[in-house]
Amino acid sequence: MFKATTVIVQTSMDAMKTGWFSEINDFWPGVSLSLELENTLHREKSQYQDVLVVQTKTYGKALILDGIIQCTEKDEFAYQEMIAFLPLCSHPNPKNVLIVGGGDGGVAREVAKHPNVERIVQVEIDSTVLEVSKKYLPFMGVGLNNPKVTLNVGDGFEFMKQHTKEFDVIITDSSDPIGPAECLFQESYFSLMKTALKPGGIVCSQAGTAWMNLDHVVKTFQHCKSSFAIVDYGITSVPSYPTGQIGFVLGGLSTETNFKVPKRIFTEEELDEMNLRYYSSEVHKAAFVLPRFVEKALKSYRTT
Amino acid sequence: MFKATTVIVQTSMDAMKTGWFSEINDFWPGVSLSLELENTLHREKSQYQDVLVVQTKTYGKALILDGIIQCTEKDEFAYQEMIAFLPLCSHPNPKNVLIVGGGDGGVAREVAKHPNVERIVQVEIDSTVLEVSKKYLPFMGVGLNNPKVTLNVGDGFEFMKQHTKEFDVIITDSSDPIGPAECLFQESYFSLMKTALKPGGIVCSQAGTAWMNLDHVVKTFQHCKSSFAIVDYGITSVPSYPTGQIGFVLGGLSTETNFKVPKRIFTEEELDEMNLRYYSSEVHKAAFVLPRFVEKALKSYRTT
Numbered sequence: 001m002f003k004a005t006t007v008i009v010q011t012s013m014d015a016m017k018t019g020w021f022s023e024i025n026d027f028w029p030g031v032s033l034s035l036e037l038e039n040t041l042h043r044e045k046s047q048y049q050d051v052l053v054v055q056t057k058t059y060g061k062a063l064i065l066d067g068i069i070q071c072t073e074k075d076e077f078a079y080q081e082m083i084a085f086l087p088l089c090s091h092p093n094p095k096n097v098l099i100v101g102g103g104d105g106g107v108a109r110e111v112a113k114h115p116n117v118e119r120i121v122q123v124e125i126d127s128t129v130l131e132v133s134k135k136y137l138p139f140m141g142v143g144l145n146n147p148k149v150t151l152n153v154g155d156g157f158e159f160m161k162q163h164t165k166e167f168d169v170i171i172t173d174s175s176d177p178i179g180p181a182e183c184l185f186q187e188s189y190f191s192l193m194k195t196a197l198k199p200g201g202i203v204c205s206q207a208g209t210a211w212m213n214l215d216h217v218v219k220t221f222q223h224c225k226s227s228f229a230i231v232d233y234g235i236t237s238v239p240s241y242p243t244g245q246i247g248f249v250l251g252g253l254s255t256e257t258n259f260k261v262p263k264r265i266f267t268e269e270e271l272d273e274m275n276l277r278y279y280s281s282e283v284h285k286a287a288f289v290l291p292r293f294v295e296k297a298l299k300s301y302r303t304t
Numbered sequence: 305m306f307k308a309t310t311v312i313v314q315t316s317m318d319a320m321k322t323g324w325f326s327e328i329n330d331f332w333p334g335v336s337l338s339l340e341l342e343n344t345l346h347r348e349k350s351q352y353q354d355v356l357v358v359q360t361k362t363y364g365k366a367l368i369l370d371g372i373i374q375c376t377e378k379d380e381f382a383y384q385e386m387i388a389f390l391p392l393c394s395h396p397n398p399k400n401v402l403i404v405g406g407g408d409g410g411v412a413r414e415v416a417k418h419p420n421v422e423r424i425v426q427v428e429i430d431s432t433v434l435e436v437s438k439k440y441l442p443f444m445g446v447g448l449n450n451p452k453v454t455l456n457v458g459d460g461f462e463f464m465k466q467h468t469k470e471f472d473v474i475i476t477d478s479s480d481p482i483g484p485a486e487c488l489f490q491e492s493y494f495s496l497m498k499t500a501l502k503p504g505g506i507v508c509s510q511a512g513t514a515w516m517n518l519d520h521v522v523k524t525f526q527h528c529k530s531s532f533a534i535v536d537y538g539i540t541s542v543p544s545y546p547t548g549q550i551g552f553v554l555g556g557l558s559t560e561t562n563f564k565v566p567k568r569i570f571t572e573e574e575l576d577e578m579n580l581r582y583y584s585s586e587v588h589k590a591a592f593v594l595p596r597f598v599e600k601a602l603k604s605y606r607t608t
Binding site: 235 | 339340379547582597
């Protein structure tokens with residue numbers, strides 16, 4: 001039924017067809033994901049990074065920052081739904097939410113769906129990403145125009161210094177710790193988020209893949225634990241990310257927080273109304289069940 | 305800390321360094337995983353397929369058949385442990401096990417660990433894979449030498465016609481449905497497995513990734529359901545497979561089978577003794593919790 005290609009072995013990438021984008025980075029050495037392109041929709045060097053939007057053959061539109069795939073139309077929902085609903089559904093009443101980063105708008109789109117959320121403040125450092133997403137990636141950019149959202153262009157670090165005890169949930173949707181986002185994985189960042197939270201507050205940060213960067217996952221986990229009573233690591237499947245999996249470090253101020261058991265359970269009808277394609281309460285619980293090698297690496301640091 | 309590469313955008317794969325293996329196949333169009341190579345350890349055209357063993361830079365040794373990555377040293381345990389222990393731990397007493405395919409030996413290695421398993425019969429069509437694995441991939445090939453294992457070189461289809469009501473569990477560890485393994489995904493194959501099983505028997509077959517081949521997953525699921533009372537689909541994370549995820553279709557003859565709840569629960573000490581790095585009872589249960597878009601696609605066919 002399926003014709004195996006005749007090009008079965010490449011001893012060099014030179015042998016491949018032209019017209020592919022390849023992600024190559026020292027953070028995941030020796031492995032590279034490539035997407036076949038239809039065309040480039042936009043490319044611009046912003047104040048902070050190289051911003052590229054492409055139309056791929058089978059993954060839809062894709063946003064690429066400094067050569068790293070941030071999201072593709074095919075699978076971005078798995079990431080956005082999980083980074084939003086894991087913390088939101090772990091909080092008894094998430095009214096005020098801060099999003100740091102997330103310039104494409106996908107996280108804001110998901111956070112705004114939660115019925116308890118009244119106000120979303122978003123701080124994105126790179127205005128070019130906001131503009132590009134609104135123009136070329138409307139399926140995510142739409143989130144930025146939600147009436148619940150107040151957009152700030154600036155440094156999340158500086159913003160939080162001016163806002164104490166203001167938020168129920170802080171979501172950090174950053175790029176990887178190899179460019180402008182490096183500071184968002186440090187201990188000082190987690191301790192600053194703590195001051196910006198209301199009592200019982202929760203944080204959720206993109207924290208990389210255990211398959212490739214286990215040391216980095218453990219380190220981010222430790223940093224979170226130094227400021228939060230309850231810490232956990234949840235995972236989701238995202239094919240266009242390195243190793244096809246990404247994880248989130250979550251921290252809770254209250255010892256009553258238990259990320260493994262969602263406080264808010266949505267019915268199938270509610271999930272349908274919110275157009276959730278990945279997240280459910282069962283998926284929430286399963287996200288914190290980790291492969292043994294990951295469980296072991298985090299064991300001495302895990303709080304539950 | 306991490307230096308972003310200066311090669312940030314490839315409009316063509318020609319721009320990449322030489323010395324990479326790239327997986328390109330019509331079964332997952334528009335996307336390609338590449339592994340950087342140290343050297344080629346062996347290459348041979350067998351009676352059935354192109355057999356290639358390479359030493360990669362960061363994924364260890366890898367077996368590649370007809371240009372498709374079958375397993376890498378870095379992550380093969382996630383696949384082998386799950387395809388073996390999901391069915392074995394769903395059966396009350398899995399004494400006799402048939403493995404169809406699995407020529408690298410990884411599945412036999414895992415099946416032999418289960419304390420109830422007394423006898424493993426393996427039928428692999430390509431003797432070259434067996435020889436190559438024993439010689440170049442001893443971390444998997446060792447499974448073929450286990451005293452519980454009886455090896456047969458031949459066609460699993462033909463073998464089963466001669467063996468009725470003989471096995472408690474049948475595991476089909478095949479390559480993808482685009483070459484010699486195509487027949488192992490058909491309805492007739494599931495109905496033949498049924499005849500080779502003892503009462504209460506269970507089957508588990510590699511069934512591809514829902515992210516890329518949802519139609520194929522649904523079709524394999526339907527074929528299984530036409531012969532088995534209880535059917536389910538479980539998933540695991542394997543970075544070197546397309547989309548970083550692969551699933552298994554499981555079928556049970558008895559209505560008392562419930563794949564979601566393992567019958568055999570191993571202690572942490574037992575899991576350590578068996579050197580299980582991925583599988584645990586909690587991972588077992590979580591494997592059957594599916595993203596909503598997969599759950600919906602299978603909903604009308606699922607039995608539990």
